[in-house]
Amino acid sequence: MKPLKLKTGIIALTIGVLFAGCSDNDGPTPDPDESQESKYVLITMSDNVNTKPGYATAFDELPSGNVINNGNNSLQGLGFGGWRPYGNWLFKMFSTDANALGIERLEVNADGKVTPGQFIAGDNTTNGTGNFVIVDETKGYYWDGASPLKIQVFNPTTLSRTGDIDLAEAVNERGADEPEILYRAIGQKFLSVKNGKLFANITYATSDGTQKGFWDDFYPDVYIAVIDIATSKHEKTIKIKDTGAITYINDNNMYDFDTNGDLYIVTQGVHPRGTGGKSKIVRIKANETDIDSDWSLDMDAITGEGPRKFVSVFAKDGKIITLIPNASLTGGPTGNINFEDVWEYFSIDIASKERTKIGGVPVVTNPGAAFCAIEIDNKILLRVNTKDGSSNGYFEYNPSTNSATELFKVTSGGSVSGLHKVKVGN
Amino acid sequence: MRYKIYMLSVLFFLSKFILAQTTDVVTGYVHNEDGIPLGDATVQVGNYGTTALSNGYFSLKNIPTGKHILVVSAVGYTAFQDTIVKLAQENLALQIRLSKDDKVLQEVTVLGKSETQQAKEQTVRAVVVDTRAVSTQATTLTDLMNRSTGVRIRQNGGLGGRPEISINGFQGKAIKYFKDGIPLDYMGDGYNIASLPLEALERIEVYKGVLPVSLGADALGGAVNLVSAKRRGSHMHTFYEIGSFNTHRLGVTAAHETKDQKWSYGTELFFNHSDNDYNAFVGVRNPNTANLEYMDMRMFHNAFQHSYGEAYVNIQNRNWADELRLSVAAFALEREQQHPALMTDPYGAILGKQQTVAPSLRYKKKLLDGRLSIDQFASYNNLQTRRIDTLMGSYDWYGEFTPKTTPGESRLPSLSKIHERQTVLRTNIGYQINSSTSLGFNYIFTDVRRDGEDPYGQRLQDTDIDVLSLESTYQKQIYGLSLDKYWLDEKLHNQLMGKFYHYSASGIQNTWFSTGVTEADKRRLSGNYWGIAEALRYRLTPSAFIRGSLEYTYRLPEREELFGNNIFVVPNFELNPEKSFNASLGYQQVIGGRLTVEANGFYRRTKGLILLVPIQAPNAQYQNQENVKGFGFDLDLNYHFATHYTLSGNATWQNLRLFGITDETDRWKNNARLRNTPYFFANAGIQSNHSAILSQNDNLKVFVHYNFLREFYLETIRKDLEPGGFLGLSGQANINSNLRIPNQHLLNAGFTYKLPSGDVNIGAEIRNMLNKNLYDYYRVQRPGRSFHLKLSYTLAKGG
Known part of the structure; x- marks a missing residue:
């Protein structure tokens, strides 16, 4: 992610102030007179299990060389597969205490101590609970499986729920009488904000069990409701054609804004085990509210036989950085989709769709809940983790040469899952 | 003469x-x-x-x-x-x-x-919990075992919570359970230390490391043998216990033996119930802000109820049989589920049920002037397990219900009924070659065929075939041979044991994956393995001996590890057996007839340890995890003083660490402690015994027991951040973590009073007197202070 891009109307300076001296859950105490310093917070996941145990450490400088991420100042907890930063805030969709679904903010103080902060809890049995997007420092939206046909409203500063929007009518515009649709939801997997509009996917699922809403889509098209933020009214529903499923939601929201404000969205494809097929990256242009029917990246057109898919996207200056699997994907405990070195970094020119393999980077594992690429201090950093751990850190990408060099390697603490720069009060 | x-x-x-x-x-x-x-x-x-x-x-x-x-x-x-x-x-x-x-x-x-003392002095070391000696106490088997050296029972919740014993850092299925030498798997949760009353047992033998060959098992870490109380003569005993959290436990045992000792018959009936509605410190979601507010809330759906009965007839002391025992045991239990593996969500309707009727036959005979002994056991039963989670709604911690459109409070809506048809055969043959040499042979055959149904369960992809309806099979055969030899006027005893293991299993791998299961998910596997063990004991003096053992053994994946339990544990057919080298050395001495000292040490090196690992909330799966090696010590003291008092104490310290990790990402874990495993725990207790308090023939025993559990860590932490001091026992780990289970202190006290008539005993106990927050199993909270009163009455007694 690129926190300083201001793509969603973020005012970074304001957000920086919000963090000053916040040491409790009642909200930050602005102290603009005090100077501020930056911390670079790194997270790692120490075990590849679903509770995602791991560590977060605040560094004074952008890490380099060999890095230990589980020292005595590191926060140890669960739900450390990744995070979804906003400005200078660090949010996770999983609680540090119990890996419960929801929204948690990590706090970083001037001493570099990272602690779990306020937590918004929701239905802990339905994946997608805690999927959120932030409009500004006082308003954000999230989805709670307890009320699948509503989108919850929250205040990111106090990190508390403030209300909800009932969108049952928008959901029921189609498929209301389809007996095969067992589960409906809005905003479960995709929430994005652009130009005063909230975009929320609509789930029409054929199962109502353990993983309802994931790879069990009734329609081949993905439907996205467009809601006016000012009025909280549903305006229309757009669709991404013939792709099956939109993102598998976790901290990696699987969409990104280009420098010009164009929104690029990953779709996961049709395979019932989430291994792809018809996976795409599609676009909503900066000043549009419809899917750009003239542009998409189709994974099936890129790769050979067997299911494959996109899992992350980074857009900047007319280029996309993403991962493309070099083998057909297989799931389950022994599959290659998550922990085998099958994912290759590519730079793709958005206009020409010409793709170029990024040099200097090994073939990596699936970033999962982590973002494949981030931007810090005007540097584009690639998350690099190989199965044998010979590479495990961030590489700095050089757009001019389309290659990357190792910036740092985590030698203790687990597989790298995220890096973000925050400002803290003195 | x-x-x-x-x-x-x-x-x-x-x-x-x-x-x-x-x-x-x-x-x-x-x-x-x-x-x-x-x-x-x-x-x-x-x-x-x-x-x-x-x-x-x-x-x-x-x-x-x-x-x-x-x-x-x-x-x-x-x-x-x-x-x-x-x-x-x-x-x-x-x-x-x-x-x-x-x-x-x-x-x-x-x-x-x-016999209890004899068991304690076996060459293969056993920690013996003398249940009969304390049967009138209002205490539980799990508490009793937790007071024993080197043994740690980790129980999820209150009465009836699933117990997991940890011995030398081994836990889970590495520990095998037996009843009178017969593997207990076939009885499910119906016959275990969590639900049995003290009266059901004579004693518990806890084997640490090497097992005697008569316990035919592939256990790595040891075994628990529940030795049932055999009733002789005419006898009827009844008891009733009432306790906090609406706890009621009652039972009747009765037996009769004919005068010529040719026939005997009897029955045991036990009943347990507890609401387990104790307070737990949980995060309660504010309905407006959705934030969690931590507070003490009463568990409202946590009850446990269990009934067990057994009736038997013995034909004994015949020419053709020393004993032929026909027995029918049956149980039914129901367990409410308050929360998932972690206490994150309150459930208000999820139920687990289990029941079976298990007939069995046991034949014992000595031949050749007693030199040859035969002990044959056979049983067949259908263990039925149900999980019910169909509620169209959810509960909050206040017990308030909110309806919803999809079934199930958990991630796994279920109305499952699972049948496990089990056959168990066990043959034990002993042959006394001469006065100092004997041979032992043991054979265990276990066959399990599982199928079931669940209208909410998974279907084979593109079909309506219930995955549970497909039969899973598990078959295990264990052959054991032992040679016992005494030397030096029986001062030196040697046991050499060899075991051969064979197992085969078939089933479905991905029953937990909601998006469909195919033929490709069917698995069939089998394996053959050898193990060897050697145990020595040397009696230095009549009151002191030293003993040691070496063992190289395999532990086969158990059926629950392969099949899962259809609740939270999901299948994994990719499991490999654990293998381990274990060694132990111990010394025991009685000093002056009053002080008993026992010190033991162990070493183990285990590869492919099978641990229960959370994989996709709320599911967990058994997986081959880290390699573990390490050593440990325990010390046990018992001192009788001032005629009426006994002071007892023990402490266990173990240093079990990961090794052999070559992956660069995880190399830092080498030499780190095995996660979620306590490394130090200790017990201290004092008991007084007074007669003629109010009357000539009464008796009063008063006891206080303290248990300490050192902090441990749910997830791996670096070695250099561990607590310092002697054996790492001072201070806290230098970590910033909520995954630390803090030091825990448990204080229990009580008394038993035997009325002058000799037939009536009154027992009372206060558990967790300090009302401390106690945790087990991923921070699941255990009950606070509770009060228990027990009345025992022997109705008849005779020869």
């Missing part, structure tokens, strides 16, 4: 044929110098007399505590007379050898040792 009398030197298999197990019994064997049993020998203890059976065995019941004159006579042998001392709460087991040549009576001090 010279008579030589001495104690049984703990030939393990012999103890299995000692029938009398009440605490007022004197049993034994009478042999001549060549080891030939002296049938029809007359044995007289005080006013009580009997005649030895053809195998030389005799049994005398109702022997009061105190000194008695022992007289043994047989045709062709001169009568012997000596004084024996019968201690309270202990049976005497004697071995008497007579010689025609000697004309002189030898004055010998006879030291009686109970």
